[in-house]
Amino acid sequence: ARTGAAAIDVSSGLTSVLDLRVRLEEAGDSTRTAGIPSVDEVLSMIAKRLDANQQIAYLMQSPRAWAMLKDGALVRSLDLDRGKIEEFAREVEGVIDQRLQRGKADLPPMTMNRIFETLEYNTITHPESREQFLELDDPAPEKLSREPATAAQIEEKEEELGIRLPKDYKEFLMVSNGFDAPFGGIIMEPSLFPVEKIRWLGDEEDYFTDLPLDIPADWTCLCHHSERPLEWPLVGKAIEIGTMDIDNIWLLPPANVDKVKQKVRSILDTNYSDEIKK
Numbered sequence: 001a002r003t004g005a006a007a008i009d010v011s012s013g014l015t016s017v018l019d020l021r022v023r024l025e026e027a028g029d030s031t032r033t034a035g036i037p038s039v040d041e042v043l044s045m046i047a048k049r050l051d052a053n054q055q056i057a058y059l060m061q062s063p064r065a066w067a068m069l070k071d072g073a074l075v076r077s078l079d080l081d082r083g084k085i086e087e088f089a090r091e092v093e094g095v096i097d098q099r100l101q102r103g104k105a106d107l108p109p110m111t112m113n114r115i116f117e118t119l120e121y122n123t124i125t126h127p128e129s130r131e132q133f134l135e136l137d138d139p140a141p142e143k144l145s146r147e148p149a150t151a152a153q154i155e156e157k158e159e160e161l162g163i164r165l166p167k168d169y170k171e172f173l174m175v176s177n178g179f180d181a182p183f184g185g186i187i188m189e190p191s192l193f194p195v196e197k198i199r200w201l202g203d204e205e206d207y208f209t210d211l212p213l214d215i216p217a218d219w220t221c222l223c224h225h226s227e228r229p230l231e232w233p234l235v236g237k238a239i240e241i242g243t244m245d246i247d248n249i250w251l252l253p254p255a256n257v258d259k260v261k262q263k264v265r266s267i268l269d270t271n272y273s274d275e276i277k278k
Contacts (some may be wrong), residue, residue, distance in 0.1 A: 003135045007053035009246075015058040018042045022064045043068075043077040047186075051127050112175045116145045129183035133256040141180055149177035149195045158261050163240065166251065169241070181244055190244035201238050201250070208248070212236045213260055233259035242270060 021039050022030055037045070049055055059065045067073070075082055099105070110118070124131050124140050134138045154170055165173075178194035203207050212232040236256050242249035 002052040002083070003131055004053065007055075010049070011055040011058050014042060014046050014055070018068075019062055019064050020045070022068070028190060031049070039068075040077065043073055044265075047074060047077045050074050053131065068242075112172065113145075116176060116179070120144045123181075123183040125196055126183050128186075130179070130186075132183075132188060143183055144180040145176035146178050146180075146194065148175055149173040151193050153177075157198055161198070161200060163239075163253070188244060190247045190249050191240045192242040192249065193240070198239060198241050201235075201240055209235050209238065213256060233263055 007033065017037065020264070021033070021036055021042055024038065025029075046055060046059065059069065072082060075085060083122070091239060120141075120143050123144060124142070130140060151174070154165065154173055158164055172192075173195050178197075179192040181188040181191040203209075213235050233256065235252070237252070238250040238252050238256070240248060240250055
């Protein structure tokens with residue numbers, strides 16, 4: 001097993017066996033090693049399932065295993081090129097040092113298609129992303145982008161909604177009519193709808209429309225202020241353009257955002273701004 005609770009049990013068990021075998025060797029107690037795989041044999045088992053749930057995490061938590069890993073035991077078990085690994089480690093250290101010295105670097109300009117390719121590559125190849133697909137018993141997609149929407153499709157949807165969609169969003173639709181859920185580094189991010197599924201939130205969806213519009217996020221706490229509660233602007237009317245489980249992506253009418261701007265300005269003109277700083 002490589003996923004789920006069963007995989008965690010195996011990962012924990014193999015690390016415990018490795019710890020036990022090393023301790024017995026350290027104690028020189030050969031009478032108690034019968035039936036217990038050798039250190040190299042256990043490492044070989046672990047090496048074949050490094051992508052299994054929590055296997056690396058358990059190894060990192062074991063002082064004895066950590067000492068062996070530092071000495072290159074796992075590298076030898078995997079028959080890897082030590083020189084290439086050390087070269088890669090130096091590159092990683094260099095990147096980290098550069099980040100600490102210079103701060104976050106600006107990404108080079110990327111076309112929308114290039115962004116799609118990067119998201120697709122990360123989603124299809126990242127070990128944690130692949131693990132999530134395995135847990136769902138769902139094959140990883142070959143691509144996330146879709147065929148472009150036509151200008152006529154977009155115009156028809158705008159007429160149905162009674163609004164003009166943002167220019168950059170329409171440009172996105174005309175490159176890819178929606179986008180399947182990409183891997184965001186921890187979880188899958190919401191997918192983006194094709195143009196035909198874009199819709200206004202309904203009147204019955206007040207559990208969404210009555211939410212405080214949390215931009216800036218840290219300021220919405222003032223609507224729950226124990227001494228001087230404020231009425232914070234609500235989400236109100238919004239267009240849903242994507243969703244994943246409980247996560248939603250909305251387009252907000254500029255008028256809704258303007259209400260938040262006005263509220264922030266009014267707060268800055270009062271002593272509430274001093275309370276925020278605290």
